[in-house]
Amino acid sequence: DADVTQTPRNRITKTGKRIMLECSQTKGHDRMYWYRQDPGLGLRLIYYSFDVKDINKGEISDGYSVSRQAQAKFSLSLESAIPNQTALYFCATSDLSTPGDTQYFGPGTRLTVL
Amino acid sequence: AQSVTQPDIHITVSEGASLELRCNYSYGATPYLFWYVQSPGQGLQLLLKYFSGDTLVQGIKGFEAEFKRSQSSFNLRKPSVHWSDAAEYFCAVGAGYGGATNKLIFGTGTLLAVQP
Numbered sequence: 201d202a203d204v205t206q207t208p209r210n211r212i213t214k215t216g217k218r219i220m221l222e223c224s225q226t227k228g229h230d231r232m233y234w235y236r237q238d239p240g241l242g243l244r245l246i247y248y249s250f251d252v253k254d255i256n257k258g259e260i261s262d263g264y265s266v267s268r269q270a271q272a273k274f275s276l277s278l279e280s281a282i283p284n285q286t287a288l289y290f291c292a293t294s295d296l297s298t299p300g301d302t303q304y305f306g307p308g309t310r311l312t313v314l
Numbered sequence: 315a316q317s318v319t320q321p322d323i324h325i326t327v328s329e330g331a332s333l334e335l336r337c338n339y340s341y342g343a344t345p346y347l348f349w350y351v352q353s354p355g356q357g358l359q360l361l362l363k364y365f366s367g368d369t370l371v372q373g374i375k376g377f378e379a380e381f382k383r384s385q386s387s388f389n390l391r392k393p394s395v396h397w398s399d400a401a402e403y404f405c406a407v408g409a410g411y412g413g414a415t416n417k418l419i420f421g422t423g424t425l426l427a428v429q430p
Contacts, residue, residue, distance in 0.1 A: 204357075233418075240323075242404060242420035243358075258417075290357060301408065302348070303418055305358040 203227045204306035206291050212312045213281050221276045221309050223291030230295060232274035233303065234258075234266060237288040246289075249274055281313040316341045318407050320421035327395050328429045335390040335424050337405030346408030347388040348418070349379055353401045361403075364388065375399070400428045 204225045213219050223232065230251050235243040235258075245258030247266040255266060263285060267275045278285055291306040317340045327333055339345055346365050350358040362373025369381040379390045388405060405421040 240422055242318075242422040243406075243418075244420075245417065248417075292358075301346075302360060302363060304360065305350075307357040 204291060204293055204304055206289075206306040206309050208309060209307065210310045212314065214314050215282055217281050219278045219281055219311070221289055221291075221311070223274045223276070223306060225272050225291075225293045225306075227293050227295070227304065228271075229293040229304075230271065231293060231301070232268065233292040233294070234264075234274070234276045235290045235292065236260070236285075237290060237308075243290065246276065278311075278313075281311075283313045286311060286313045316407060316417075316419045318405050318419050318421035320403075320405055320424050322424045323422070324425045324427070326427040326429060329397050330394050333390075333392045333395045333399070333426070335403050335405075335426070337388045337390065337421060338386050339388065339405075339407045339419075340386065341407050347379075347381060348406040348408070349373065349377070349388075349390050350404045350406065351375075351401050352404065352423075358404065361390070395426075395428055397428045397430065400426055402426070 207222045233248040234246040237243045244260050246264050247258050249255050249268045252268050265277045289309045292303040294301045294303040319338045321336055348363045349361040351361050352358050361377050362371050362379055364371045364381045371379050377392050379388055381388050402423045402425045404423045406418045
């Protein structure tokens with residue numbers, strides 16, 4: 201089984217709808233992250249969490265919110281989706297105890313907002 | 315500000331040929347450097363990483379990278395490319411506080427195509 205899982209893998213929604221993307225991990229890592237990937241722009245950090253009580257904004261947090269329900273679960277919400285939020289979304293995890301705090305990525309969720 | 319530049323958006327090589335993907339970074343301190351690969355429809359897989367010590371780092375799938383502080387570079391190399399290496403490659407620098415890589419700054423990626 202994959203260490204970092206994301207659901208759904210693909211989602212098509214309409215403008216104005218609320219949508220939640222979920223991430224679960226079995227790596228036992230404390231830190232979790234949400235990124236979005238757009239063609240030609242690489243990956244950009246949306247939010248990150250160092251533990252259940254710690255949530256931090258990343259580079260592009262506007263229009264997004266997150267919830268860290270447990271050490272293993274980190275959800276990303278779009279309260280009112282808009283077309284320019286169409287992108288590939290990745291969850292990642294890391295553990296400061298490992299050298300360099302290396303991040304490990306899930307398979308991604310492809311979101312289309314019509 | 316920290317940044318990562320991958321100057322080649324798209325590269326095509328013949329199967330069996332050598333490969334070098336360029337990565338330049340801007341970071342004030344000693345960086346943590348990473349190369350990730352994204353195969354079509356897949357997530358990102360860590361190829362290799364550099365934190366300290368030997369500047370030539372070996373990774374998975376026969377890849378290696380060399381950290382050159384004087385050139386602020388961390389180029390990825392492979393002596394003989396296989397068709398299965400066709401993918402997008404991302405260089406990243408860890409730019410967190412206190413040595414932590416809580417902030418990964420990614421380059422824009424290099425798309426590698428392999429000709430038979």
